[in-house]
Amino acid sequence: MxxxxxxxxxxxxxxxxxxxxxxxxxxxxxxxxxxxxxxxxxxxxxxxxxxxPVPVAGLQPGDVVEHGLHAWFQHYHALHDLMERCGVDRPPFSGPGVSFWNPEQRHMVVPGGPGVWLANALRLPAGARGGRREALGAFGRLIAELGVCFDDPVGTDRHSALSLLQRVGVPEAAIGNIFRPCLYSLTSLPLERLSALELMRWMSRILPDPRMRCVRxxxxxxxxxxxxxxxxxxxxxxxxxxxxxxxxxxxxxxxxxxxxxxxxxxxxxxxxxxxxxxxxxxxxxxxxxxxxxxxxxxxxxxxxxxxxxxxxxxxxxxxxxHNIHPLTIRLWFERPIAGARESYILARGTLFDVLRPTPEAGSGPDIRLIDLLVEDVESHLPELGYDRERYLEPGARTDAIVQRVLEDLERIYPGQVLGNPVARSFLHTREGIVACNPGxxxxxxxxxxxxxxxxxxxxxxxxxxxxxxxxxxxxxxxxxxxxxxxxxxxxxxxxxxxxxxxxxxxxxxxx
Ligand SMILES: Cc1cc2nc3c(=O)[nH]c(=O)nc-3n(C[C@H](O)[C@H](O)[C@H](O)COP(=O)(O)OP(=O)(O)OC[C@H]3O[C@@H](n4cnc5c(N)ncnc54)[C@H](O)[C@@H]3O)c2cc1C
CATH class of the missing domain: 3.50.50.60 (FAD/NAD(P)-binding domain)
Structure with a gap:
């Protein structure tokens, strides 16, 4: 020593x-x-x-195993500068904008691009975002709150994201369909347990252009x-x-x-x-x-x-x-899933919150690989528990998890998942991220x-x-x-x- x-x-x-x-x-x-x-x-x-590199854990040479499903945002200046200095290209955009799926509205895409995404968001059905005037007014008040919030970070941090959104009058539909899935995927916390400071921090950075990038x-x-x-x-x-x-x-x-x-x-x-x-x-x-x-x-x-x-x-x-621990799941299907496009989908499944149909290097446009993230193992899968980073070996427990995921996916891609054999799967828990609760x-x-x-x-x-x-x-x-x-x-x-x-x-x- x-x-x-x-x-x-x-x-x-x-x-x-x-x-x-x-x-x-x-x-x-x-x-x-x-x-x-x-x-x-x-x-x-x-x-x-x-x-x-070699057949292992049910995987085949050429497969890629990720520790986590990662999205890059436009505002990642420090990371992008570091990449640039090291001669590394910025990842390409993933899909045309922000994609949501829920049982009521099904697929919703807000096409991105500097500035235009806000106009596009206002084209969503009213059921997804509330009244247009109400939504715009609340959006303006939220922007105006930024200064107040960052002037007093400790005071802001005492409140929940939900109470802040309600205070400025964000329509309930927009809270449920847009803010909730977006912030859950970013922070792994529901709005009532998320610090208002963290909400504002993310919002202020993402607002000009919320498009995501991902590595292929x-x-x-x-x-x-x-x-x-x-x-x-x-x-x-x-x-x-x-x-x-x-x-x-x-x-x-x-x-x-x-x-x-x-x-x-x-x-x-x-x-x-x-x-x-x-x-x-x-x-x-x-x-x-x-x-x-x-x-x-x-x-x-x-x-x-x-x-x-x-x-x-x-x-x-x-x-x-305390930390929130994610579970990464990769599923390779035998047949391609029609309608699956490369983009992050914020989906309210029973078991997952973010999924990404992923093209494999060298394969054609047909997507057979679906990446999913269970944001918070402890709350979604209490029976699994989290004690350390680990690969979950095939067995009754992983079969049960995969089955629940398949049932969720079937709702998103009807008729294409349950009858489509899973060629292989990979389940992995990883070091978590710190929970940004109020306080x-x-x-x-x-x-x-x-x-x-x-x-x-x-x-x-x-x-x-x-x-x-x-x-x-x-x-x-x-x-x-x-x-x-x-x-x-x-x-x-x-x-x-x-x-x-x-x-x-x-x-x-x-x-
Ligand atoms: C599943 C998942 C999905 C995510 N998705 C996104 C996303 O979409 N977008 C985004 O921006 N961020 C995302 N994140 C968060 C992002 O990955 C982390 O914020 C970031 O990578 C943390 O970097 P770090 O260097 O702080 O920590 P780490 O990457 O954890 O680095 C710490 C290092 O310390 C090493 N270490 C551990 N123990 C020891 C030891 N005893 N001695 C020496 N070294 C040790 C570890 O091996 C590790 O390499 C995600 C995270 C996870 C887990």
Whole structure:
């Protein structure tokens, strides 16, 4: 066990998810030497994916297994800039706009595009959005509320998203058919349990153009891998298959660490990366500073008493935070499903909330692969429970889940699902995302916890975006700034209409 000494130019970054990659990018720019340790055989963290190389777990070579169904939004400036700097293309748009499905209105698509989506939303049937004048009036009042909300984030955060929407008079139909599925898919929380601050944060960013993008191939191949490779070319030392097994702080706030080779806990990871051999753990004594990008649950599990003594605030927070755990399901059908188009569909199924018909690389236009996300395993599938990341092996339990999903899908694609054999399926639970309930904002940790050599990043920390890929990148940048400046760096609170102005920038970005 050895400790990081204090400020100098050798930095250890714990985790090579997007936050870790963003930290490395910023610190390399500043001329520092950066080592990243990552237990996984590939970079990307929660955005990681695998190209299946050999028949395994019912999968076939050529299949891609994603950790999570990921959508990119127009306003992901920090992420897109990072991608651009690393020579990575922005993913293409997924479908023409925002797609909803519900049993009453069936398929509804709000075609996107800068500005025009609002006019298109007003063309939805009144049953889906309420009266046109009422809807427009409430929309205006919601925009006007942005300034008030961001001026007082802690006060705003005490209220639920539902109470805010009702207070400004958003029609019930629009709340139920539009806000509820959209915000559920973004935050995994129903409106009554979601912080009004989080609602406003997402809305202000997405409003100018809510179209989504998605990668067609694995997100590691299309994003995390090339970013990591570009960082390595700039000098980053990336150690895969290496994990922190103990994390403490001494009285001066210096990190006291143990590093070890990470085992393959899911039993699949190392198989999916042929020939993978964990890298050698670096000597923790060789670092002057440490930035942890661990998800808070992991930090909570690894943290030793010194950490909580040094930053008592963290201990109190972690007791009150909780995560929402998703279940990713991939279903390959034997026959294509007519009418399935590549787009994210926000659907109120019994078991899933977001689905995406996914074209497979190299296959024709016919879609046989459907990706689904059960946003909150605990509430949708209490019998499954969530204890850790895991691949769910075929058996009675997965059969029952798949059967319920098929029944849902049959309602969306009548006559095409129940009689269409499932060629293979893949079910996987993953590290969750922090639940942004009312009152959670002040509990999220700042990058700078009072130490001059240990900093925190990760999507769950106090960063100016939603809990998402963009938020992860911004958190990494904030932590890097805190290290470089030696000062607490607060997430900027924009001026009243600043958030909208920021988002409007996205209208002028290349598509
Ligand atoms: C199923 C799912 C769907 C999602 N959909 C979207 C979406 O559509 N759009 C969107 O923007 N966001 C989405 N998100 C959220 C997004 O994936 C995360 O916000 C983002 O990837 C978090 O990045 P991070 O770097 O903060 O954390 P992570 O990606 O979790 O990175 C932390 C890293 O730390 C590593 N680590 C863990 N333990 C140790 C240890 N002991 N030692 C060293 N390293 C360790 C992990 O392996 C990991 O690589 C989704 C998330 C999930 C789970």
């Amino acid at each position: 050895t400790r990081a000494h204090g400020r100098g130019d050798r930095v250890l970054v714990i985790g090579a998810g997007l936050a870790g990659l963003a930290v490395a990018d910023r610190l390399l720019d500043a001329g520092l030497r950066v080592t990243l340790v990552e237990p996984f055989p590939l970079p990307g963290g929660r955005t990681a994916s695998f190209d299946v 191939v694995s997100s590691v191949r299309a994003m995390a891998g090339p970013i990591a490779a570009a960082l390595q070319a700039r000098g980053a030392d990336l150690r895969l298959g290496v994990e922190v097994t103990r994390l403490d702080l001494d009285r001066q706030g210096r990190a006291v660490l143990e590093l070890a080779e990470a085992p393959d806990r899911t039993g699949l990871r190392h198989v999916l990366v042929p020939g993978f051999e964990p890298d050698a753990p670096p000597d923790p004594a060789g670092f002057d500073a440490v930035i942890s990008t661990l998800p808070w649950e992991r930090l909570h599990a690894l943290g030793q008493p010194g950490l909580w003594r040094f930053a008592p605030f963290l201990a109190g927070s972690f007791e009150r935070l 959670v904002w002040p509990l999220r940790a700042p990058a700078h916890i009072g130490s001059s050599s240990f900093f925190l990043a990760g999507d769950w920390t106090r960063q100016p975006h939603g809990v998402c890929m963009e938020g992860a990148v911004r958190s990494g940048q904030l932590a890097a700034e805190a290290l470089l400046s030696g000062q607490p760096v607060e997430a900027p609170t924009p001026a009243p209409f600043g958030q909208v102005a920021f988002s409007v920038r996205s209208l002028f970005q290349r598509s």
